[in-house]
Amino acid sequence: MSYRWRIERLIAWSLFTLAGCLPWPVANADADAMDTLQVHGFLSQAWLVSDDNDFFGPSSENDGSFQYTEIGLNVSLRPLRDVLVSAQVLSRRAGDDDASPRLDHGIVDYQAFSNARRRLGIQLGRFKNPFGFYNQTRDVAFTRPSILLPQSIYFERTRSLALAADGVSVYDEEYLADGTLRLQIGIGDPQAGDDLDETLGLGEQAGSFDGRTSYIGQILYEDGEGHWTAALSAADVTARYQDSAGPIGDGRFHFQPWILSWQYNQEHWSLTTEFALRRIALDDFTNPRLNDVSLGQSWYVQYTRRFADEWQWLLRYDSLANDRNDRDGSQYEADGLGPAYSRYARDVTTGLQWRIHPRVLLAAEWHNIEGTGWLPVADAEDTEKYWNLLLFQASFRF
């Protein structure tokens, strides 16, 4: 398969470059490599209840939905003292029935330089995309402030593209006088899942998307006092659609998001905000009707308050517009394409997290939502404009 071949060529090329340019990894003389083996994991199960609109399964039916489960197993090892090998298998069920385990990440990470002023390294394999504050560990409940991440930015519809890429990533961390600057740049093939076909209304078609060489980068600054963090993430993700024999023909899909992130921390509270512009383009399609460009806009503001050591309360406003030039969807509706409210979503969320044990987290949250802009397409039938969603989740990690 040409896809796999390209990856192999990319990895071989990177290894070759690496070998030539960087100091050689040094054997871990101090300890047996197996002493460094670590195994971690997590498991979470949610219960979703909504008054209208199904989210992750039949949430609006009598007993709600239990179709939101995340199970992960993580193994890491330091075979050489500056090399880390890490792999994670994830089984995730979010409404659909396909919860088969897949490789979430699989990385060989070589930290070539590490001194008092900087550290610099390279990752080969399937790496998690540094996309906003939460993308890299978006499926681990313990790293999320709420059960559902702000859906305007971390939504399901293009999840597979944003999640991880197969290729090479380089990171650099500079320790400056007033803080730390972190850079990461990655080149690789994204995983284009069925979510993309469905989002673009091509789920019924024979053709499918195939990830192509894509780019992602993030620059992040953390001030020396540890109070605030700011980041800018950008990506150019490409997928190729192949349906030579069918009515759609071949074409290309581009996802080009920019995300500006900012977080302020105090001992008992944090304020987080992210703003994203998402350019989505279809081009090169034989059928010219399909070629289209849209610019979506997403943002949220989130306040979290910690109290009594184990509790955290969250309040968030989250806003999504699928088309920046038609934020309320009125033009979309006037064109007879569908209801206006399917083009945006405004979500007021409040939630509680209780860490009853370092390994156990219980959470509950309530969303009051206008619009169905981020409702996964598989769930988006017979929708209502105004709806409420209540979630409960129990999580365990080791």
Add this chain to the structure above:
Amino acid sequence: MIWRRPQRRNDAIASSIPSGTSRISGCPGSRRRRFHPGNLAPPPWTRHLTRHFVGCTALLLLACQGPAQGAEHDVVVIANQGVGARVISHDMARAIFAMRLRTWPNGQAINVFVLPDDDPVHERFAKRLLNVYPHQLRLAWDRVVFSGTGQAPHPVDDEREMLERVASTPGGVGYLERDQLEDSVHVISLAN
């Protein structure tokens, strides 16, 4: 002792200076309090004498009481005897305990040991020496582990075990209250 968020540069350095030199820098606050009687404006002829008396008392108190008030409960970064570094920067310490740095400047592998999240010594260590809160550290560990960019630190139950594990593990690093220090490990000072 009233807890005050440290001025990053000075207090944190003071709290991590090896015990032999910590007497003066250990309790600047108590010196200020000792001079209080001098502000009551005694008759002019007593002023000279008073100043001497107060000064001597203050020095005496500093020498005897000072360390007992503050320095003993200071938390210091400790390392295995084989670790060459004696002074590291704050940012480097933070990168080490956030599990982002893997090797010492001499190339030796770093092995990080930590007390439980709710241990008061861990809390003081995180807040005063690293300027982060324990929950931020925990989040940082979860993020490096589950994104494949790092490993979790080795957990220890108490300071006794901390001392033993750091002393016996090549490249080992951890932290202790100053009065728990033993010769089997050495102190690493934090500077900028």
